[in-house]
Amino acid sequence: MVVTDTWYLVLSALLFTIGFVGLLVRRNPLIMFMCVELMLNAVNITFVTFANALDDVAGRTAVFFVLVVAAAEVVVGLALVVALMRRRPLLSADDLTALRG
Amino acid sequence: MIDVITFLITGAIVLGGGIGVIVLSNPVRAALSLVASFFGVAVLFIMQQAHFLAFVQVVVYAGAIVVLFLFVIMLLGVDRHEDIRAEPLAGQRPAAGLLGLMVLALILGGLFLSGPGGDDGAVALTGTKSRTAPISQLSESDSDITVLAQDLFTRNIVAVQATALLLTIATVGAVVFVRNKGGEDVVIDDPGTARR
Numbered sequence: 418m419v420v421t422d423t424w425y426l427v428l429s430a431l432l433f434t435i436g437f438v439g440l441l442v443r444r445n446p447l448i449m450f451m452c453v454e455l456m457l458n459a460v461n462i463t464f465v466t467f468a469n470a471l472d473d474v475a476g477r478t479a480v481f482f483v484l485v486v487a488a489a490e491v492v493v494g495l496a497l498v499v500a501l502m503r504r505r506p507l508l509s510a511d512d513l514t515a516l517r518g
Numbered sequence: 519m520i521d522v523i524t525f526l527i528t529g530a531i532v533l534g535g536g537i538g539v540i541v542l543s544n545p546v547r548a549a550l551s552l553v554a555s556f557f558g559v560a561v562l563f564i565m566q567q568a569h570f571l572a573f574v575q576v577v578v579y580a581g582a583i584v585v586l587f588l589f590v591i592m593l594l595g596v597d598r599h600e601d602i603r604a605e606p607l608a609g610q611r612p613a614a615g616l617l618g619l620m621v622l623a624l625i626l627g628g629l630f631l632s633g634p635g636g637d638d639g640a641v642a643l644t645g646t647k648s649r650t651a652p653i654s655q656l657s658e659s660d661s662d663i664t665v666l667a668q669d670l671f672t673r674n675i676v677a678v679q680a681t682a683l684l685l686t687i688a689t690v691g692a693v694v695f696v697r698n699k700g701g702e703d704v705v706i707d708d709p710g711t712a713r714r
Contacts, residue, residue, distance in 0.1 A: 420521045423629065423640035425562065428529050430625040432536050432555075434618045439540030441614035445600060447591060451539050451552050454583065458559045461575075465568050468653065470643050474669045475650045477662070480571050481670065484578055485681045489688035491583050495590045496692035502594045511606060 425466040433459035444509040446498050450491065457487050524565060532558035543599045549587045556580040567653075570663040 436455030443449055461480045468476025505512065535555025542548045556579040563572035605611060629640050636642035651669050653662065670678055 418522050420525045421638045423638050424525060426629055430622060431533055434622040435536040435540060437621055438614050438618035442611055443540060445545060447545050448548055451548060455536050455539060462559060462562055465563055465566050469566050471645060472648045472652045472654050473650055474653050474665050477568055477571060477666050478669050478674055484574060488578060488583060489684050491586055492688045492692045495586060496695040499590060500695045
């Protein structure tokens with residue numbers, strides 16, 4: 418028995434689903450960001466697996482860019498959370514109704 | 519055989535960490551669970567000979583990003599248990615679970631059901647091999663960072679510069695968001711007096 422690419426892809430699909438369900442279920446904006454990170458990591462596993470399967474470095478390059486964009490996203494997202502939580506502590510995502518018509 | 523054992527242990531850590539993030543009620547524990555998951559992903563990268571990416575995974579994700587999360591949790595003082603047993607919106611969790619199962623079925627269906635079958639049950643991978651630059655051309659002394667750097671700084675040089683710009687903008691944006699102008703409270707949720 419050897420570890421094939423399919424194993425990695427199935428693991429990645431499971432991790433993506435966990436992040437997806439967590440994003441839908443949890444209400445704390447911080448936890449929701451963590452779930453987004455989980456989904457990004459699942460996609461990274463897929464990229465590396467396909468890079469190896471196709472013997473092509475472009476997949477690994479894509480992982481690199483995903484990392485950079487994830488870092489930028491976390492910086493801006495956490496700044497938003499800090500700005501909002503200063504205003505009202507213990508914020509839940511349900512309270513963000515400023516754009517309701 | 520050692521591959522299989524490593525994969526099973528790592529997979530359990532990755533998935534267990536992921537489940538921990540969404541079921542633990544204390545945000546600090548969720549963040550630490552996230553660290554476990556990230557380390558597991560780094561081990562998976564090493565198993566696929568992507569050593570540089572594993573290194574960056576540990577430094578950037580498990581290091582910088584999670585520390586940023588923990589810093590914000592501590593700064594805001596939200597490191598207490600929240601009640602996650604209550605379900606404010608009726609039927610949200612079953613609906614979310616159902617949607618998650620559908621997404622999983624979609625991905626696995628694409629993997630196992632469509633196209634010509636490979637030898638391990640999944641779809642055989644079609645496509646041009648080594649379209650940009652092959653990984654396997656490396657000699658023993660080279661690390662995987664060589665070929666990655668060559669691809670980054672030749673074919674993707676514009677994208678690299680764009681990400682540099684993106685990081686600068688993100689930093690400036692974060693400062694603008696959290697800056698407190700002259701001690702005034704920033705009113706966000708009152709449409710009458712909204713200002714930035």
